[in-house]
Amino acid sequence: MADTFPIRCVDHVRFLVGNARASAYYYHKVFGFDIVGYDGLETGLKHEVDWLLRQGNVRFLFTAPSRPGHPLNEQLNRSGDGVMDVAFEVDDVDWAFEAAVARGAKPAKQPWTMRDDRGEVRLAAIHTYGDTIHTFLNRDKFSGGFLPGFQDRDLRGHSTGLLEVDHVVGNVELGQMNVWVKFYEQVLGFTQLISFDDKDISTEYTALMSKVMSNGNGKVKFPINEPAEGKKKSQIDEYLEFYGGAGVQHIALLTDDIIRTVTELRNRGIEFLQVPKAYYDLLPDRVGKIDEAISELEDLGILVDRDDEGYLLQIFTKPVTDRPTLFYEIIERKGAKSFGKGNFKALFEAIEREQAIRGTL
Ligand code: FE2
Secondary structure, X not given: OOOOOOOOEEEEEEEEOOOHHHHHHHHHHOOOOEEEEEEOHHHOOOOEEEEEEEEOOEEEEEEEEOOOOOOHXXXXXXXXXXXXXXXXXXXXXXXXXXXXXXXXXXXXXXXEEEEEOOEEEEEEEEEXXXXXXXXXXXXXXXXXXXXXXXXXXXXXXXXXXXXXXXXXXXXXXXXXXXXXXXXXXXXXXXXXXXXXXXXXXXXXXXXXXXXXEEOOOOOOEEXXXXXXXXXXXXXXXXXXXXXXXXXXXXXXXXXXXXXXXXXXXXXOOOOEOOOOHHHHHHHHHHHOOOOOOHHHHHHHXXXXXXXXXXXXXXXXXXXXXXXXXXXXXXXXXXXXXXXXXXXXXXXXXXXXXXXXXXXXX
16 A cells, blocks of 8 residues: 655654753663753753753653743643654655645644754654644754754763664543544554454453554554543543643553563663563463563563564553653564553553552542
8 A cells, every 4th residue: 555644763752841951861871871962051042951862763852941931831831741742754844744734734833944064954743632743854964963953962871772662652532542543544644553442451440442553664653542431540541630631651662682671670760560470370371482481571570462473572661750641661572563462451450550559540
């Protein structure tokens, strides 16, 4: 099938935060990112501060307003720290913006050019769910590493082996999942890979529904969740309440050595969700032969699932923000292209135990 909206890849994920310097230091020290760029007062950016971090092909950009009256202060006040932009690298920014808007996207920023002595980068942006945006950018005419104005920094992190953004998950309001599925289909030419209904994703108490969207070249994968009716408040409702609306729930980061990655992250203080011991007793029958020792996976709390093409290993952090909103998944794929359906129940029960402690179940 022809790709009706060519996107090269996720270029970077931009976070709106209260203190970009502290966030940069946290992701540098704990997740092992290199600090590679800075833009702020010293470089002529008079209203905000941007820190750019990199590990493997993952680029995280942390933005904080540096003055009262900044237009992003209101969003920050409502939602707290979170993902504001999942930016795409495209061949032709003007075409992408005009095509997206013609197909129904709400414009966020008209196309503009950033320039410095290293060349120029063309950018534009559209709105997606909640306050989240998608920036389109192209730096084919730029010799620097990121964007004009940024000063290079070279503070190497002690890598935890993170390689790529595997997928980015959005939480949307009840009844809105199909609206955003249609948006990604009609505006950005995505197709639906998988659909999970509340029978697939439910526990005794809570339920949710999810559809996984993928772009034309398969590099961009966006599951979209909405809450479903349950006896108690689902994790999606909890997110929507604390974030003040729809937004990015988790980012899955790919590793090719999950045991090393999770060992490092645990040693540096990252807290992960825990499943009961019974999960590991049932694992050999459920997933068959795997390369890893189950005892080692159990010690680290790593989950396993198998599909027709292979298996995957995954684990989920507790929220990394003060509010129960943003968290991370660490994932290693051994052939499997799916998302761990066999782990949903154990995982959501683990989340419910956390919600109960927070008093939000
Ligand atoms: Fe995920």
